[in-house]
Amino acid sequence: MRYEEFTIEGRNAVMEAFRAGKTIDRLFVLDGCQDGPVKSITREAKKHDTIISFVKKERLDQLSQTGKHQGVIAYAAAYEYAEVEDILKAAEEKNEAPFIVLLDSIEDPHNLGAIIRTAHQAGAHGIIIPKRRAVGLTATVARTSAGAINYLPVAKVTNLSATIEELKEKGLWFVCADMDGELMYNVNLKGPIGLVIGSEGEGVGRLVKEKCDYIARIPMYGEVDSLNASVAMGVLAYEIVRQRLS
Helix, strand or coil: CECCCCEEECHHHHHHHHHCCCCEEEEEEECCCCCHHHHHHHHHHHHCCCEEEEECHHHHHHHCCCCCCCCEEEEECCECCECHHHHHHHHHHCCCCCEEEEEECCCCHHHHHHHHHHHHHCCCCEEEEECCCCCCCCHHHHHHCCCHHHCCCEEEECCHHHHHHHHHHCCCEEEEEEEEEEEHHHCCCCCCEEEEEEECCCECCHHHHHHCCEEEECCCCCCCCCCCHHHHHHHHHHHHHHHHHC
């Protein structure tokens, strides 16, 4: 299902969006605003586990497209999120070993869009992103994915490490991309797999990395020390494809 409205402004509009069951990725509220309607909106947001940011009026004015935000602006997801179970089901329906991409702290919508596009082409069954410190399914992500967002389920989870643990119990094992790892060609990437990619600046977080079974390194010969996150994901995804075909 496609949502046409991405930025929702004004108290009634935001409240209606929650009541209509729209997925709100983030809510911006005027700092210090404590009146009844705003309290009702923040209560609703907490119920749906929406990230709430209390910001100054200047910030809201900056974000506003209408100039009539009344102290609240919501970012609705451009597309609905899937459940992790939907991703496993997609693999089962194709009679394939699950291949899932997990993203740690990817905040650039162009990167996420490119990752969705490449993951779909590489035969991944879905993508898992965390709720915090990560971009959601925005309109920019949808555009950059070049339509792949319509075919590849994206799930959003509260805790990436806990999700990895749960998926391990279902037979998946995990490899993360990191410069300190073993050369990717020497890592066995066959079978049910989760590929973990971190942000360009920080890479995969320590807690998530500790949950991974293998750490794979992409060979690099340049003077700069990292690849764009979507390119790194593409390189490793196609090594998984190569090993699955061999």
